[in-house]
Amino acid sequence: MGYEGLCTMSVVLLSRIQFALTIGFHYLYPTWSIGLATVLLSMEGVWLKTKNPRYLELAKFWVKIFSLTFAMGVATGLVQVFEFGTNWASYSRYVGDVFGSALGAEGIFAFLIEAGFLSVLLFGWDRVGPGLHFFATFMVCFGALFSAFWIVAANSWMQTPAGFTIVGEGFHAHAEISDFWEMIFNPSFMTRFGHVILGCLLSGAFLVISISAYYLFKKKYIEFARTSMKVALIMACVAVVLQLWSADSSARIVARYQPAKLAAMEGIFETQAPTPFVLYGFPNPEKGVTRGPTIPGLLSFLTWHNFETPVLGLDAFPKEDWPNSPVVFQYYRLMIAMWGMMVITAFLGWIFWKRIREGRARPLLILMMLSVAFPQIANEAGWFTAEVGRQPWIVYGLLRTSEGFSQAVAASHVLGSIIMF
Numbered sequence: 001m002g003y004e005g006l007c008t009m010s011v012v013l014l015s016r017i018q019f020a021l022t023i024g025f026h027y028l029y030p031t032w033s034i035g036l037a038t039v040l041l042s043m044e045g046v047w048l049k050t051k052n053p054r055y056l057e058l059a060k061f062w063v064k065i066f067s068l069t070f071a072m073g074v075a076t077g078l079v080q081v082f083e084f085g086t087n088w089a090s091y092s093r094y095v096g097d098v099f100g101s102a103l104g105a106e107g108i109f110a111f112l113i114e115a116g117f118l119s120v121l122l123f124g125w126d127r128v129g130p131g132l133h134f135f136a137t138f139m140v141c142f143g144a145l146f147s148a149f150w151i152v153a154a155n156s157w158m159q160t161p162a163g164f165t166i167v168g169e170g171f172h173a174h175a176e177i178s179d180f181w182e183m184i185f186n187p188s189f190m191t192r193f194g195h196v197i198l199g200c201l202l203s204g205a206f207l208v209i210s211i212s213a214y215y216l217f218k219k220k221y222i223e224f225a226r227t228s229m230k231v232a233l234i235m236a237c238v239a240v241v242l243q244l245w246s247a248d249s250s251a252r253i254v255a256r257y258q259p260a261k262l263a264a265m266e267g268i269f270e271t272q273a274p275t276p277f278v279l280y281g282f283p284n285p286e287k288g289v290t291r292g293p294t295i296p297g298l299l300s301f302l303t304w305h306n307f308e309t310p311v312l313g314l315d316a317f318p319k320e321d322w323p324n325s326p327v328v329f330q331y332y333r334l335m336i337a338m339w340g341m342m343v344i345t346a347f348l349g350w351i352f353w354k355r356i357r358e359g360r361a362r363p364l365l366i367l368m369m370l371s372v373a374f375p376q377i378a379n380e381a382g383w384f385t386a387e388v389g390r391q392p393w394i395v396y397g398l399l400r401t402s403e404g405f406s407q408a409v410a411a412s413h414v415l416g417s418i419i420m421f
Contacts, residue, residue: 012405014414015087020387021421022079024380029073031379034148034197035204036066037141040121042231044137048130054227059137060125061224062208067122070114079421087414091394091404095175098164098183099154106150114143145197152196156189158395159386160257175398191253192386195246199382201239202342202375208232209349213368216359226357229349229368236346243339248302254389255303258396259312261389264323265332266299266311267292273310274300280333283325288315290329323389331385338378345371 040059047055081103084092092100120128120136128136163183164175177183209232215225254262262268267283267290268275274297281292297307304311314322345367355361394401 011409011411011414012402014411014418015083015405015409016401018087018414018418018421019080019083020384021418022076022083024383026073026076026080027379027383028376029069029076030144030148031200031203031376032069032207033066033073033204034144034200035202036062036069036207037137037144037204038201039204039208039231039235040066041137041141042235044134046231048134054223057224058228058231062228063121065207065211067118070118087406087409088394088404089406089408091399093174094399094404095395098157098161098175098177101177101180102150102154102157102184106147106154110143110147110150112143114140114147117143148196148200149193152193153184153186153189155386156192157183157186159192159390160186160188160253161395161398162186187257188250188253191246191249195243195250195382198239198243198246199375199379201235202243203379205232205236205239206342206345206371206375209236209345210369210372213356213365213371216356217362217365217369219359222359229356230353233346233349233353236342237350240339240342240346247339252303255311258390260314260317260321261323261328261386262303263312263314263317264325264328264389265385267325267329268299268311268313269325270315271310271313274307275303275311275313277302278329281329283329285314285322285325290325321392323391328385328389331381331388335378335381335385338374338381341374342371342378345374 040062043055043059043062046052047059117136117139120133121140124133124136161175163177163179163181163186165178166173167176168174208228212225212229212232215221216229251262254265264283266275267278267281269283269285269288269290276294276296277298278290279293279295281290283290299311300309301307303309314325348364349356349368352361352364356364359365390396392400392402394404
């Protein structure tokens with residue numbers, strides 16, 4: 001397909017592709033910075049408690065990696081702010097008073113805390129006392145988590161809108177906040193926030209595991225790598241178990257408030273009781289079937305904690321409201337597969353810790369070096385599951401994606417900017 005052929009694609013599709021590319025690239029860095037901030041806080045806290053200089057060495061090393069991910073996150077995140085105005089002007093006009101308030105709060109309250117204390121964290125090792133420096137590290141970590149709080153709240157509002165009223169008519173109709181805290185703590189926010197933060201902790205932990213495994217594989221900086229990996233393995237094992245509980249809670253929220261999305265995630269076209277769980281396969285919307293091995297009744301049990309209650313299939317919804325089931329289904333299973341790889345890597349790390357310490361488990365060290373990709377692939381697949389699964393709505397049940405794009409932007413303009421990116 002040539003340039004002219006690509007330009008015949010709709011502005012909506014091209015704008016969605018552009019936003020997916022830019023935010024997919026951006027999302028790599030906040031997950032690392034939030035995870036590494038927690039690792040830094042743990043290492044510096046252990047140093048203050050034990051006075052073991054090795055932990056101070058660890059903190060000083062990993063803060064350099066953290067600062068790089070933080071800078072990249074800021075730079076890549078600015079792109080989305082402009083895209084809301086350039087590509088999604090109708091969306092911004094309609095819900096900007098609501099959505100923009102959460103994004104504005106992130107910049108005013110969270111980002112300023114994180115950025116303000118970052119200079120003390122980076123340059124204050126020999127200029128302030130240990131207690132004050134630890135406080136700065138804590139505030140940077142808190143600011144990173146608080147930043148995620150507002151971003152996830154804004155996105156969760158798009159999934160399960162609450163706390164707003166529609167004011168005006170026709171072109172002048174727009175959403176305004178009627179209850180700020182109901183808007184922030186919308187029905188899906190708390191479960192999604194926990195799920196995202198655990199994903200960030202896993203990203204940070206497996207980045208440390210990966211680099212530590214590389215040093216052990218090369219037999220360089222042995223003591224440094226052993227200690228770093230031990231701290232990261234503890235975090236990874238805790239987070240990967242909690243993520244299972246979080247995923248269960250998140251799925252039941254989706255079943256309650258976005259049942260069409262759950263049906264697409266699970267490839268369920270026909271409502272039936274009990275509802276089977278499809279292990280893997282290929283959904284076919286035209287024929288209304290998903291080919292693949294199933295476990296009878298398991299989806300009913302996982303969703304409703306009994307084997308009798310049916311999970312609504314896509315047949316319960318108008319076809320024009322169906323998400324793209326083949327895409328959502330595969331992304332969802334990719335996320336689950338990456339979680340499984342993280343479980344295997346983290347717990348094998350503990351089981352064979354003695355061999356790893358001695359540098360003898362070289363195949364496992366290779367797996368650990370590659371493991372940096374597992375949480376990042378899971379995070380990306382999870383976000384694509386959530387966002388593609390929300391379609392055809394840009395704000396679920398309120399505003400369709402086809403109604404939110406910028407009317408004055410031509411397809412060639414969007415395609416040109418995609419090529420530049």
